[in-house]
Amino acid sequence: MTPGQQSLVEQARARFGERVAVTDAADVEPWLTDWRGRWHGRSAAIIQPSSTEEVATIVALASELHVPLVPQGGNSSMVGGSTPPPDGSALILSLRRMNQVRSIDRGSMRAVAEAGVILQSLHEAALAQGMRFPLTLGARGSATVGGLISTNAGGTQVLRFGPMRALVDGIEAVLPDGTIHHGLTGLKKDNRGYSLDQLLVGAEGTLGIVAAARLKLVPAIHARAVAWLGLASPQKALDTLRALEAGTDRIEGFEILPQESLQAALDHIPGTRAPLDSGHLWHVLVEATADCADAEPPAEQLARLLAPLVERGLVENATISATEAQAEAFWRIRDSLSEAERVAFGPATQHDISVAVENMPLFLAEAAAEVERAFPGTSASGFGHLGDGNIHFHVRAGTRGGPDWLEQEGYAVQRLVDDLVTAAGGSISAEHGIGVMKKEELERLQPDRVRHLRAIKAALDPNAIMNPGKLV
């Protein structure tokens, strides 16, 4: 421990008790590595405050002592965002003890939740009041409100409700000098200059600590239906989405996957079954919901809207879940694709990218062809949130490489994909953030953007204590 870290730990313990700092190496260890197991850091302690006031005191101490802090929620970051640096220079600031849902208000349809509330718990708390928080993702059992805000998380319901940014209605935060920003006022209109709340969304812990947030809720789902479609191409999938959207505003999920990804799931994920009998080059999972009893049942609505599309040949075949178990089985295929592909195809580079929605079908075809031409023997494809223009684009080593392929060629592939995305006016990080993983690439591709981000960072965090080495 450096003298500054030692002093911070001692002062924090003197004010808030032993429990506020975890210094036993065995207890710190599980929080030093990212979820993918790709980045390993060092940290002498985890500081775990239990209130906003405690966070403010600790951040003020860190600022005074020049001790960098790495904010951490569930540590489910896909880009190494919550892993401390390897030189041991920073302490982890865990928000996991701040895990209270402070209020749920049915009138305003808002929840106020502390940063450490786990997404699954928020879902349950909202449901108990007949409402739901309309954002979900695979890591819902560990991702926290603070982490979701700080990464501007997406997931599978962005199509209808937007990403985290659209669901945040105010933030209580501790800024890098230890002052508290009180943003839970519930003001519908507030034009006092820059929105500090929105600045903190997607800031990846580099501008301050999210302590609590006021979040938008929607009515609980009364009924839902999930359809599985077989189609010839991503363009036909997008045309299908537009046709469905012309008939309803209740499409929540629209996920695309190629046949080989489906096959990987069928071959390697126990209990999965092909939703359709016939083979198709591409597949789409569509979810529609109803939030009240007098709305047209979603299964009937999907059947009514899909029938003419099948007749026209836009959709080759379709089936609609008859039971909740079947709906879950369709989602299970979608949710297991990353794991299935890892087993089926071995090493692959993974790119969380976005382009304008209408350009995604062409981009997918052209980028795959370009990558396969540049790296003969690889195969490239993607699955994911077509309706958001966000695809998880994977380049598989194929005949080209063994287990060390990623080390040998991964970066060259990454650069090519990032160049293609940038040339298409897209983003090299659609929903996972920049973290450490994409920091160099962002700077290589968009130095001006990084310069502006750094100017904001320097203004708010002149001592550079907030999440060093991430994003900028």
Ligand SMILES: Cc1cc2nc3c(=O)[nH]c(=O)nc-3n(C[C@H](O)[C@H](O)[C@H](O)COP(=O)(O)OP(=O)(O)OC[C@H]3O[C@@H](n4cnc5c(N)ncnc54)[C@H](O)[C@@H]3O)c2cc1C
């Ligand atoms: C299986 C799986 C599936 C996933 N699916 C999706 C998906 O569909 N869509 C998607 O967008 N993401 C997805 N993710 C990524 C991840 O779940 C999200 O990035 C999530 O928002 C991270 O939340 P967390 O609490 O784990 O944050 P952490 O990983 O702990 O931290 C993430 C970032 O936020 C910062 N941070 C955390 N808490 C705070 C705070 N209170 N104040 C300030 N900064 C803070 C950290 O410093 C770090 O930069 C997935 C991850 C996994 C493992």
